[in-house]
Amino acid sequence: MSKHQQASIHIRCDEKLANEFKQAVEQNGYTKSLVIRELMQEYIDNPKKLNLASEQETIKQVMEKEEIEKIEPLKDMTSDDLLKLAIRMAQKHI
Template sequence: MSKPKQASIHIRCDEKLANEFKQVVEQNGYTKSLIIREMMQEYIDNSKKLNLASQQDTMAKVIKTEDIDKLEPLKDITADDLLKLAIRMAEKHI
């Protein structure tokens, strides 16, 4: 099995911040790369959760205000299709 393709990310930051980050990471027994990868994944996960919450808020407002124009794209979707769509959306954000 082949390993996934690797990519490098280079950032600029204040030297003091970089040195302090390196020191703290090493004191805790980790690598800078590991911590940054975990922070990146956490940011992505949080972003997806916020996006889902935003979509849910929008849907709730549309349904609550009964704004028919905004509901128009959903009018021809069956209950089964709506359920499948909801499951796919939930799977993406779990």
């Protein structure tokens, strides 16, 4: 029998979002890992369902919104914008 190799994925997110996610999955009798794995598979099966903007589009929107200088495009991004950008970048490398 061949064993499947395991991999870990670490993400950064707002503490409030992490706590709300933990509470929601526990209230429904699941684990965070199970829900994330299911969401990952759902995204693989239907990548267009989420209709996400590209990293370039996200950075452009943030730059326009907050008038960030092009030299330091990530410096003043909000935590939500950084999280969205990190998720998009991770999805391209999964």
